[in-house]
Amino acid sequence: MKRTTSRKYVLTKRLDNYFYGVNNAYLFTADFFKQALRRPFHFKELVNQCYEIGLRALPLITLTGFIIGIVFTKQSRPSLEDFGATSWLPSLLGIAIVKALGPLVTALICSGKVGSGIGAELGSMKVTEQIDAMEVSAINPFKYLVVTRVLATTITIPILSFYCSVVALIGSYINVHSEENTSFVIFFKNAFSTINFLDLWTAVAKAVVFGFTIGIIGCYKGFNATQGTSGVGKAANEAVVMSMFIIFVEEIVIVQISNWIRTF
Amino acid sequence: METLHVIDYNETVISIKDLYKSFGDLHVLKGVSLDLHKGENIVVLGKSGTGKSVLIKIISGLLKPDKGEVIVLGKKVDELKRKELNELRLHIGFSFQNSALYDSMNVRRNLEFPLMMNYPKLTKKEVDAAVEEVIEAVGLKNKLKEMPASLSGGQRKRIGIARTLILKPKIMLYDEPTAGLDPITCTEINQLINEVQEKYNTSSIIITHDLTCAKATGDKVAILIDGQFAKAGKFDEVFNSNNELIKEFYNYNFIQ
Numbered sequence: 001m002k003r004t005t006s007r008k009y010v011l012t013k014r015l016d017n018y019f020y021g022v023n024n025a026y027l028f029t030a031d032f033f034k035q036a037l038r039r040p041f042h043f044k045e046l047v048n049q050c051y052e053i054g055l056r057a058l059p060l061i062t063l064t065g066f067i068i069g070i071v072f073t074k075q076s077r078p079s080l081e082d083f084g085a086t087s088w089l090p091s092l093l094g095i096a097i098v099k100a101l102g103p104l105v106t107a108l109i110c111s112g113k114v115g116s117g118i119g120a121e122l123g124s125m126k127v128t129e130q131i132d133a134m135e136v137s138a139i140n141p142f143k144y145l146v147v148t149r150v151l152a153t154t155i156t157i158p159i160l161s162f163y164c165s166v167v168a169l170i171g172s173y174i175n176v177h178s179e180e181n182t183s184f185v186i187f188f189k190n191a192f193s194t195i196n197f198l199d200l201w202t203a204v205a206k207a208v209v210f211g212f213t214i215g216i217i218g219c220y221k222g223f224n225a226t227q228g229t230s231g232v233g234k235a236a237n238e239a240v241v242m243s244m245f246i247i248f249v250e251e252i253v254i255v256q257i258s259n260w261i262r263t264f
Numbered sequence: 265m266e267t268l269h270v271i272d273y274n275e276t277v278i279s280i281k282d283l284y285k286s287f288g289d290l291h292v293l294k295g296v297s298l299d300l301h302k303g304e305n306i307v308v309l310g311k312s313g314t315g316k317s318v319l320i321k322i323i324s325g326l327l328k329p330d331k332g333e334v335i336v337l338g339k340k341v342d343e344l345k346r347k348e349l350n351e352l353r354l355h356i357g358f359s360f361q362n363s364a365l366y367d368s369m370n371v372r373r374n375l376e377f378p379l380m381m382n383y384p385k386l387t388k389k390e391v392d393a394a395v396e397e398v399i400e401a402v403g404l405k406n407k408l409k410e411m412p413a414s415l416s417g418g419q420r421k422r423i424g425i426a427r428t429l430i431l432k433p434k435i436m437l438y439d440e441p442t443a444g445l446d447p448i449t450c451t452e453i454n455q456l457i458n459e460v461q462e463k464y465n466t467s468s469i470i471i472t473h474d475l476t477c478a479k480a481t482g483d484k485v486a487i488l489i490d491g492q493f494a495k496a497g498k499f500d501e502v503f504n505s506n507n508e509l510i511k512e513f514y515n516y517n518f519i520q
C-alpha cells in the first residue's frame with residue numbers, strides 16, 4: 001500500500017471520527033425531514049409500527065407508572081406532614097408527575113425497550129443485506145423503514161407518556177385515598193389545579209421531542225451497523241446509551257425555555 | 265455445455281469500461297472491463313475478497329465507482345437521479361449471497377412486497393397470479409406460508425431468486441448462488457439458473473468460486489485476480505491457459 005504524504009487527519013483520529021459521526025447524524029436527520037414530506041406515504045406501515053411500539057412498551061410503562069405514583073406519594077407524605085400540609089399532596093403530585101416524571105420516565109423506558117429494538121431490527125436488516133435488497137428492488141428503504149419508525153415513536157411516545165402520568169396519578173390516588181379518604185374527583189381536581197396551559201404544553205413538547213429522539217437515534221444506529229452479527233448488538237446498545245444521554249440534555253433545555261417563556 | 269438460449273452479440277446490455285474502486289487504502293478494482301450481451305451468461309470467478317460483490321454492487325448502483333464507465337441497458341448508472349436509477353433497477357434482478365429475505369415477512373409477503381411497493385395500483389388478483397407464477401418457477405409452491413427462518417439454505421436461495429423474478433428483470437446478477445450448499449442442491453440451483461434464463465430470457469452475471477457452477481451455467485467465464493480480469497473466454501479456453509494464477513485456481517478447486 002502506498003503511503004500518502006499529506007496528513008491523514010485534520011485533528012486527531014478520534015476527534016475526526018467524532019465530528020464525522022456528528023455530521024453523518026445531522027445529514028441523516030435532515031434526510032428524514034426531506035423524505036417525510038414526500039410521497040409515497042406508507043400509512044399502513046406507520047399504523048403497524050405505532051401498534052408494535054405501543055404494545056412493546058405498554059406493560060412496563062403501566063407497572064413503572066403505578067409504582068412511581070405509590071412510592072412518590074409515600075415518600076412525600078412525611079415531609080408535608082411536618083408542616084401540616086398533607087392537603088397539598090395532590091397538587092404536589094400533579095406537578096411532579098405530569099410536568100416532570102411522566103414524560104421522562106416514559107422516554108427512558110422507551111429508549112431501553114423501543115430504541116434498542118429499532119436499533120437491533122434495522123441493524124440486523126443492514127448486516128444481512130435486507131436493506132440493500134430493498135434498495136435494488138427500487139424500494140426506498142429510508143422511507144419505508146426510517147420515516148415510518150421515527151413518525152411512529154414521535155406519535156406514540158407522547159400518548160404513552162400521558163398514559164404513564166394517568167397511571168401514576170391513579171397509584172397516588174390509591175395511597176392518598178387510603179389515608180385521607182379523598183374522593184377521586186377532588187383528588188384529580190387538586191392535582192390539576194396548579195398545572196397551567198404552559199405546563200401542559202411543555203410536557204407535550206418534551207414527549208414529542210423525546211419520541212423523535214428515540215426513533216431517529218435507533219434508526220441511525222441500526223442503519224449504520226457494521227461488522228456482522230456483533231454490529232447488531234452494538235447498534236442496539238449504542239442506541240440506548242446515546243438516546244438516554246440526549247434525552248437528559250433535551251429535558252434541561254426544554255425546562256429552561258419553558259421557564260424563560262413564563263417570565264413574560 | 266449445450267446452450268439452448270440464443271445470444272445476440274449485437275446488443276450489449278451491460279458495458280463496463282476501465283472501472284476503478286477503492287475503500288480508503290484498499291484498492292479493490294483496478295481497471296475492470298466487461299461486456300454482457302443479450303441472452304449471455306457470464307461467470308465471474310475469483311478468490312474471496314477480490315471484489316466480485318463490489319463489482320455487481322456497482323452495476324446495480326449500490327456503490328459508486330471511483331473511475332470508469334458503467335452502462336446498463338443504455339444508461340450510465342452512476343449519473344442517474346434516484347428516480348431514474350429506480351426505474352433501471354426494476355430491470356435488474358439481484359440474488360444476494362445470503363439470500364437477504366425479509367425476516368419479518370413470510371414467503372408470500374416477501375414475494376409480493378417488491379411488486380406491491382412498485383405497482384400500488386395492481387389488484388389482489390394480479391398480485392396473487394404473479395406470486396403463483398414465480399413460486400412455481402422455483403418449485404416451492406407449498407412454502408408460501410412459511411417464514412424465511414424455517415427454510416433451508418437452498419430454499420432460501422430459490423425464494424430470493426423468485427423475489428427478483430416477480431419484477432420481470434432483463435438482467436440477473438447472482439452473488440455466489442451456490443455458496444454454502446451441498447453438491448446436490450448446487451446442481452439444482454445451477455439448473456434453476458439455466459431455467460430462469462430460458463423462461464425469462466435474461467442475461468446474467470454469475471459470481472462464484474465454484475467451478476462446477478461456472479461450467480454448468482456460463483457461456484463465458486472471466487477470472488478476477490488482483491483487481492483485474494486475468495482472462496475471459498470460454499471455460500476450456502480459459503483454463504487451458506498457461507497463467508500460473510489461473511492454474512492454481514483450477515487445481516485448487518478440483519483437488520478440493
Ligand SMILES: Nc1ncnc2c1ncn2[C@@H]1O[C@H](COP(=O)(O)OP(=O)(O)O)[C@@H](O)[C@H]1O
Nearest residue numbers: 287290292310311312313314315316317318319
Ligand atoms: N462498503 C465497503 N466498505 C469498505 N470495504 C469494503 C466494502 N465493501 C467491500 N469492501 C472490501 O472490498 C473487498 C472486496 O469485497 P467483496 O467484493 O465483498 O469480495 P468478494 O470477491 O469476496 O465478493 C474486501 O476486502 C472488503 O473488505
Ligand SMILES: [Mg+2]
Nearest residue numbers: 316317361439
Ligand atoms: Mg462476495
